[in-house]
Structures are given as C-alpha cells and as structure tokens.
Amino acid sequence: SKTYTIAVIPGDGIGKEVTPWAQKALEKAAEGVADFTYEPFDLGAERYLRDGAILPDDELERIKKTDAILLGAVGDPRIKAGILERGLLLKLRFALDQYVNLRPSKLYKGVTSPLANPGDIDFVVVREGTEGLYCGAGGAVRRGTPQEVATEVSINTAYGVERVVRYAFELAMKRRKHITLVHKKNVLVNAGDMWQRIVDKVGEEYPEVTHDYSHIDAATIFLVSNPSKFDVILTDNLFGDILTDEAGAVVGGVGYSASGCINASNEYPSMFEPIHGSAPDIAGKGIANPTAAILSAAMLLEHLGFDDAAKKIHAAVEADIEELGSTQRTTDQVGEDILARI
Ligand code: NAD
Numbered sequence: 001s002k003t004y005t006i007a008v009i010p011g012d013g014i015g016k017e018v019t020p021w022a023q024k025a026l027e028k029a030a031e032g033v034a035d036f037t038y039e040p041f042d043l044g045a046e047r048y049l050r051d052g053a054i055l056p057d058d059e060l061e062r063i064k065k066t067d068a069i070l071l072g073a074v075g076d077p078r079i080k081a082g083i084l085e086r087g088l089l090l091k092l093r094f095a096l097d098q099y100v101n102l103r104p105s106k107l108y109k110g111v112t113s114p115l116a117n118p119g120d121i122d123f124v125v126v127r128e129g130t131e132g133l134y135c136g137a138g139g140a141v142r143r144g145t146p147q148e149v150a151t152e153v154s155i156n157t158a159y160g161v162e163r164v165v166r167y168a169f170e171l172a173m174k175r176r177k178h179i180t181l182v183h184k185k186n187v188l189v190n191a192g193d194m195w196q197r198i199v200d201k202v203g204e205e206y207p208e209v210t211h212d213y214s215h216i217d218a219a220t221i222f223l224v225s226n227p228s229k230f231d232v233i234l235t236d237n238l239f240g241d242i243l244t245d246e247a248g249a250v251v252g253g254v255g256y257s258a259s260g261c262i263n264a265s266n267e268y269p270s271m272f273e274p275i276h277g278s279a280p281d282i283a284g285k286g287i288a289n290p291t292a293a294i295l296s297a298a299m300l301l302e303h304l305g306f307d308d309a310a311k312k313i314h315a316a317v318e319a320d321i322e323e324l325g326s327t328q329r330t331t332d333q334v335g336e337d338i339l340a341r342i
C-alpha cells in the first residue's frame, strides 16, 4: 500500500507546543489504516535568526513532493512583522495554490461560549486563500517622509473567485445547503460586484442551494447575535481571516479552531493548521490548547480520504471536551487525554 509523506512544520511559539500532539493524534488514528512517514522541517524564527533562511527553494521543492503538511504557527516578536508571515506561511499557501481556506466552527458540548444564548453553532467559512489583499500588490513610496504613500491592492480574478465559489457550493450540497456570501459590495463595488455575479451564476447550477448576502460589518454582528443561522460562509481572504478569529472566540476560543489550506485540484499538497498564531503571550508556559492542532490533523485525514480515522479523532475530541472541557489543563494533559481516547 502507498506510503504517505507528511511534512511537519511546527514553526514558532505555541506552534512548537501543539504540533507534536497533532502528529501523535495523526499517528494513532492512522494506525493499521494508513502508512504515514513524517518529514520535519526546521522553518520559522529560530532558523531565520540562525542562518537567515525563511523558505529555501530546495525545501519548498521537498514540501511540494509530500502528500500533506501539518503546520503549527509562525511569527515571533523578535522578527519584524510580515517577514515570516509573508515569507513562510503565505509563501506556502500561494506556491502550493491553496485556494480554499476551510475553517469550520462548531460549538462543542462542554465548551462555554462567551454568548449568553449561542444556540447550535455549526458553520464553515470558505475563505479564498490566494487572492485579495494578500497578493502583495502595491507598495510604499517616499517611505518615512511626510509624502509617504502606501498601498495594498486587492486582486480578484474571475478564475480565482469562481473556483472557490464552486467549492463552496459543492460543500453546501453536503451540508444544510445554504451559503452566505460576505463582502463589502456597497463600497468595494468592483470586486464585490464580481463576487456576487459569480455566486449568482454558479448558483444556477445548484438549485437546491439557497444563498444570501451580508456585508462584512453586518456579518460580524450576526456572528454574535445569531450564529446558528450560518451554514457555509463564503468570503475573500482578508474578511475570512477576521471573521474566523471572531468565529473562534464565539465557539469558546481559537484553541478549538482548525483549518485546512486546500489545493482542491490536488496538484500540490494541502496544509492543515490551527487558525491561531504563535501566541507569544502564552508561549513557553505549556498552557496552549492543542485541540485546534489535533482537529487539523483530523482534517488532514479527511482530505486524504481516511474518513474513519478522522472520525476517531473527532469522537475523541468531542468526548474530551464534554467531560473535561471546563477544567484547567496543561497542553500536555489535554494532549494525553485526547490521545487516550483515540
Ligand atoms: P494569536 O492567535 O497567536 O493569539 C491571539 C490570542 O489567542 C492570544 O491571547 C493567545 O494567547 C490566544 N491563543 C491563541 N492560540 C491559543 C491556544 N491554542 N490556546 C489558548 N490560547 C490561544 O494571534 P496574535 O497574537 O495576533 O499573533 C501572534 C503571532 O502569530 C504573530 O506573529 C502573528 O503574525 C502570528 N500568526 C500566525 C498564524 C499562523 O501561523 N497561521 C495565525 C495568526 C497569527
């Protein structure tokens, strides 16, 4: 049978603390089901401070040959903001054409939401992953002078939007068949109008799927006032980034929020990571919640077609949260507790 190679990039801060648990969960859930080998990559702040390397070409080529990537988080307060985020994380998402950034939010039984009446929360944000304001288009001129001009240009292509829209409709067909497009078409009239037209057009091919629209500002309201109304939220790269941190908070914290950066054409490996960052405020304390990283491992298994193995992780996480979700535990305790149930 095929051996799958998984690239492991723990990265920085709590990424290094939670990723080993994601890998252990993966190993255990895949036992007897799939043959996985792990290829660790020393990428992130320590590497950069040591030899200046961010993502060398030969390492990117090796990553391209793997079957999937498990990533922790990148970013370090000692390094200028953007260097690792753009040079490593976004470089991977772009080079591997991970155009679907899939971010499920579910309120697990046993987790306390900050909302008084959260209701049943179970939605997925389909965030575009390779376009928008993240492209790096724009620049700074006369930097540091009173005449300084700084621009970031949001790039939206019909090709790039249509492929992620199609993914959202396919996903909706497997769920409650409802999509909410989130944008800001009252102001961003060029991109917003194109997104809406493409959703309308593709929607004609999916008569069973209903779709509506919210401006991003209003969507942030509904996410706290009536989150159970959402099934699939479809949005661009930056709006999706912001909305999914809010979604994480609403379901009890980003420590429960997993994601997949999916190359849905399977030309390149997809990458699985918690939505949270390196959390310098708690790094080194051993208290980061590894659940999001572990759930990312489950998404990896699903992506490779090992649904039963993925279900084992989901069941273990659900049982763990239901029984112990309200207790104070260290990273390693949560990891051990979940692992024991897989
Ligand atoms: P963050 O997500 O790292 O932290 C935000 C807050 O959430 C912090 O209070 C943190 O302690 C808490 N938190 C995050 N993950 C947690 C967990 N697993 N358990 C418990 N609490 C958790 O966001 P930030 O502080 O804005 O960013 C820190 C660094 O991470 C920056 O360098 C940023 O660029 C980077 N970042 C990287 C990624 C990524 O690699 N995917 C994502 C977001 C931010």
Ligand code: IPM
Residues within 6 Å of the ligand: 075, 085, 086, 089, 090, 241, 275, 276, 277
């Ligand atoms: C995330 C992060 C990244 C993003 C940053 C670190 C580039 O916030 O994965 O949500 O904006 O996509």
Ligand code: MN
Residues within 6 Å of the ligand: 241, 242, 245, 275
């Ligand atoms: Mn983010």
